[in-house]
Amino acid sequence: MASGSKRLVECVPNFSEGKRKEVIDAISTAIRDTEGCTLLLVEPEASANRTVYTFVGDPVSIVEGAVNAAKVAHSLIDMRKHKGNHPRMGALDVCPFIPVSDVTMEDCINCSNEFGSRLSKELNVPLYLYEYSCTGGDHRRTLPQIRAGEYEGLKDKIIKSEWTPDYGPAQFVPSWGATVTGARPMLIAYNVNLLGTKQQAHRIALDIREQGRGPDNPGKFKCVRAIGWDLEDKGLSQISINLTDYKTTPIHAAYEECVRIAKDLKLAVVGSEIVGLVPLEAVMLSADYYIQKESLFIYKEEQKIRLVIERLGLSSLSYFNPKEKIIEYCIGSTADGPLVSSSVRDFIESIGSRASTPGGGSASACIASIGSALATMVGLMSYGKREFEGIDGIMRETILPLYDAMEQLIPIIDSDSTAFSSYMDALKMPHSNDEESTKRSLAMQEGLKRAIEVPLGLMRKAHSCWPHLFVLAEHGNKQTMSDLQVSASSLHCGVFGGYCNVLINLKGVTDTQYVTEIRQEVEQILAESQDNSDKVQKLVLKRL
Missing domain, CATH: 3.30.990.10 (Formiminotransferase, N-terminal subdomain)
Incomplete structure (x- = not known):
C-alpha cells in the first residue's frame, strides 16, 4: 500500500x-x-x-x-x-x-x-x-x-x-x-442480466429480495435487496442485487433463483456482473456449490475461480479479471511471504546464516509442506489414466485434502519466523511499577501462547494427512511408491520439528492447565505420527 x-x-x-x-x-x-x-x-x-x-x-x-x-x-x-x-x-x-x-x-x-x-x-x-x-x-x-x-x-x-x-x-x-x-460489513453489489423489460426484471427482484412485495408477502432470500432496471445502452435489463451477507445468501443462490424464475417467465438470463470488489471466500462458496452439484474434480484456486466466472457468466458484459475484482488479490493479502517467495538457494542459505530466523520452525514447515506435496503428486499420478479408472473415485477423495494441507502448510514457513514477535514486543513493555509489570507479564504469556499456536497448527495439519497416505500406499501408482516413502518421512519430520518448538515455548507458560493440555496433545500427535510413518513404510514395502 x-x-x-x-x-x-x-x-x-x-x-x-x-x-x-x-x-x-x-x-x-x-x-x-x-x-x-x-x-x-x-x-x-x-x-x-x-x-x-x-x-x-x-x-x-x-x-x-x-x-x-x-x-x-x-x-x-x-x-x-x-x-x-x-x-x-x-x-x-x-x-x-x-x-x-x-x-x-x-x-x-x-x-x-x-x-x-x-x-x-x-x-x-x-x-x-x-x-x-x-x-x-x-x-x-x-x-x-x-x-x-x-x-x-x-x-x-x-x-x-x-x-x-x-x-x-x-x-x-x-x-x-x-x-x-x-x-457496514462487506457487501456484494451483483447484477443479473436479463433479456427482458425493466418491469420483468423488477418482478424477479421482488421475488428474491428479503422485503419481497411487503410484510405479508416477503421474498425468498434473507440479506438481499434488489430492484429491476433497464440498461438501455446494452439492450437488456438487470436484476440489481445487494447481497448484504454473502454467507447467508451466496452469489450462486441468487443467480440460480433468477435463472429459475426467468425460465418460468420464458425469459433468458445472459450472465451477470459484480460491481466493485468481491471477497475470495464468496467466490469459493460458489465454486464449491458447482463442484458438488456437477460432481467435478477441481482443486486449484485459479481453476475454481474460472469455473465460477463461467457458470455465473461474470464476463458477459465486461471481462472479469480476478486480479482486479477479488479484494484479496487487489490488496495483496494472498501474496506469499518473503521466505516462500525466495529461491530455494536463498531460503537454505538464510537458514545457514548467523541469523536466528528462519530456523527449525520454518524448516519444519517447509519439510512438512514438501511431504504433503509429494503425497499430492502420488495421488495425481494415480488418477486420470485408463489404467487407474477403477480407483478414480478413491483418488479424488484423497488428492483434495492433501493439496489443501500443502496449501495451508506453505504459509507457516513465514509465519513461524514471526510467531515469537508478540512475545518479544511484550518484553519491551515498561515495568517500572506493579501495574505495568502485571500488564507486561500478561502480554508475555499471550505472546508465548501465540508462538505455540503456529507449530501446533503445523503438527495438526501434517498429522491430518496420514489417513490419505494409507490409501495411497494401498492403491497408488506403484511407480511412485518411493515418493510416498519420502512423503511419510517428511511429514513425520515436520511433526517432530513442530513438537520441539511447542515444548521450548511451553516452558515459559505459567498456566498449568494449558501446559498440561498442550503437552498431552503434542505428545500424542508425535507418537501417532511415528507409528503412522512406520505403517506407510510397511504398506509400501509389501507392494514392492
Whole structure:
C-alpha cells in the first residue's frame, strides 16, 4: 500500500455521474493522489449515470481520500441536472467504510463520523448515518429507508424532525442533495442480466429480495435487496442485487433463483456482473456449490475461480479479471511471504546464516509442506489414466485434502519466523511499577501462547494427512511408491520439528492447565505420527 500500513479500511463511494469522463477521472485523481490511499477500481455505468469507486487505506488516510473526492464532486456535479435509472439522493450518494484487515467495525464507525463532520463543515452539505453508524433510530438505519423519495423528495423530507441530518444543515441543498455515510460489513453489489423489460426484471427482484412485495408477502432470500432496471445502452435489463451477507445468501443462490424464475417467465438470463470488489471466500462458496452439484474434480484456486466466472457468466458484459475484482488479490493479502517467495538457494542459505530466523520452525514447515506435496503428486499420478479408472473415485477423495494441507502448510514457513514477535514486543513493555509489570507479564504469556499456536497448527495439519497416505500406499501408482516413502518421512519430520518448538515455548507458560493440555496433545500427535510413518513404510514395502 502507499502508506505501508497493514490497517486497512475499504471505502466504496458512489457518485452520481457515470457519463462525463472528465468528472470521473477528476474524482479518481483526487483519491489516487491522497497519500496512504490506493484506488483499486473505478466502475462507471452510463445508464445509471453513476460511478462506483473502490479504494483502501489506513483509517486516517481513508477519510482524507473520501473528503478529497467529495470536494471534487462538489465542484463538478450538479444534481439539478442529473438523470439516471439508479436510486439516488445526492452528488455523493453513499460513502460506506468497511473493515478489511486489522481494523474493527468501531474503527469504521469512527471513520464515518469523522468524514460526516468534516464534509458538513467544509462543504456545508447534509449527511445521514446508516447501518452500524446509525444513531437516528430504526426508521433510518438502512440505505433504502434513508434514500426513499430520492433527490426529488428530499426538499420536503429534510425539514421533518424525524429526518434531521446527522451532520450539516437541515435544509435542501439543490446542487448536492444529501449524502449517506456509515460503517457496514462487506457487501456484494451483483447484477443479473436479463433479456427482458425493466418491469420483468423488477418482478424477479421482488421475488428474491428479503422485503419481497411487503410484510405479508416477503421474498425468498434473507440479506438481499434488489430492484429491476433497464440498461438501455446494452439492450437488456438487470436484476440489481445487494447481497448484504454473502454467507447467508451466496452469489450462486441468487443467480440460480433468477435463472429459475426467468425460465418460468420464458425469459433468458445472459450472465451477470459484480460491481466493485468481491471477497475470495464468496467466490469459493460458489465454486464449491458447482463442484458438488456437477460432481467435478477441481482443486486449484485459479481453476475454481474460472469455473465460477463461467457458470455465473461474470464476463458477459465486461471481462472479469480476478486480479482486479477479488479484494484479496487487489490488496495483496494472498501474496506469499518473503521466505516462500525466495529461491530455494536463498531460503537454505538464510537458514545457514548467523541469523536466528528462519530456523527449525520454518524448516519444519517447509519439510512438512514438501511431504504433503509429494503425497499430492502420488495421488495425481494415480488418477486420470485408463489404467487407474477403477480407483478414480478413491483418488479424488484423497488428492483434495492433501493439496489443501500443502496449501495451508506453505504459509507457516513465514509465519513461524514471526510467531515469537508478540512475545518479544511484550518484553519491551515498561515495568517500572506493579501495574505495568502485571500488564507486561500478561502480554508475555499471550505472546508465548501465540508462538505455540503456529507449530501446533503445523503438527495438526501434517498429522491430518496420514489417513490419505494409507490409501495411497494401498492403491497408488506403484511407480511412485518411493515418493510416498519420502512423503511419510517428511511429514513425520515436520511433526517432530513442530513438537520441539511447542515444548521450548511451553516452558515459559505459567498456566498449568494449558501446559498440561498442550503437552498431552503434542505428545500424542508425535507418537501417532511415528507409528503412522512406520505403517506407510510397511504398506509400501509389501507392494514392492
